[in-house]
Amino acid sequence: MLVRIVSRFVVLLSCLAAAAPGLAMDFPAKAVRFIVPFTQGTGPDRLARLVAEDLARQWKVPVVVENRLGASGHVGAQAVAQAPADGYAVGVMATNISVTAHLMKSDAFVPMRDLQPLLIAGYGDMTLVVSAKSPFNTLGEFLDYARANKGKLAFASAGMGSPSHIFLAQMQQMTGTEFLHVPYKGTAPAVTDLIGGQVDAFFVATHTVKPYLASGQLKALGVAAPQRNSHAADIPSFGELGVPGFSTEAWYGFMLPTGVPEPVAEKLYRDIRASVEQPHVRSELDKFGLTVRPSTTAQMREVVDREFRSYGEVIAKYNIKMQE
DSSP states (O other), X not given: OHHHHHHHHHHHHHHHHHHHHHHHHHOOSSOEEEEESSOTTSHHHHHHHHHHHHHHHHXXXXXXXXXXOOGGGHHHHHHHHTSOSSSSEEEEEETTHHHHHHHSOOTXXXXXXXXXXXXXXXXXXXXXXXXXXXXXXXXHHHHHHHHHSTTTSEEEESSTTSHHHHHHHHHHHHHTOOOEEEEOSSHHHHHHHHHHTSSSBEEEEGGGTHHHHHTTSXXXXXXSSXXXXXXXXXXXXXXXXXXXXXXXXXXXXXXXXXXXXXXXXXXXXXXXXXXXXXXHHHHHHHHHTOEEOOOOHHHHHHHHHHXXXXXXXXXXXXXXXXXX
């Protein structure tokens, strides 16, 4: 009896192994959804639409981009996690998933449990800017004053729990500074008040900084990354200015519901990576300010795990809450 059961189990495993390549060969047999937890025109949305267009031509099936908004990306991420784990729902995500995982805890949706990494497509970073009227002309001057006058400089963010808020907290932790945090509801009003002198500093996406510098409205003190950004090569990096360990580098990439069969996940990885590396896709992403640097799935898992731990420490230390 035992021998018969074991024999049947071995046959079943053999059948599953034989069927596995067929899963990938037959995929996709219907429309694939790219779920983007952010508005149209953002970095993840642009990435999703470029890759979706390329894959639709290759796969000969529709690849539909859905923008599922709410709770700083948490709503869209949950929609990905709750989709069937068959490869037909792909999340186009960003670094903030490692932040909201701490700020919006729920037994129903645990991002690090319910989403599986696929690949990082590329990265963007931010530049520390001050008003053109500011007395600070270098990062050193700014940080020295902030250390000696804790809490006197007003530093804007795009909102409580936003990436710019987390990066501000990290910078304080690493540089021994302390700022008066002024949260706004988005980037635009923060920039407006910075130009007007109502706040002293702000982190702005590096690829959008140049028009403000050219118009004389803002001054850039440094790209908050280990190295210079190719989109603003004339702005020195924090790394070369004496703050080597601090970085606002944020990834943009793809995640799946946990449990997608390995052959399907591998096909998605191969095809999406090949699409991202297409010259025309790379060129368009470069124009948008995204530095294309594809990862393996294992590398993405390491990055997400490391960020989750790092952001968790900062969030706990500064008691950061999501904006109401």
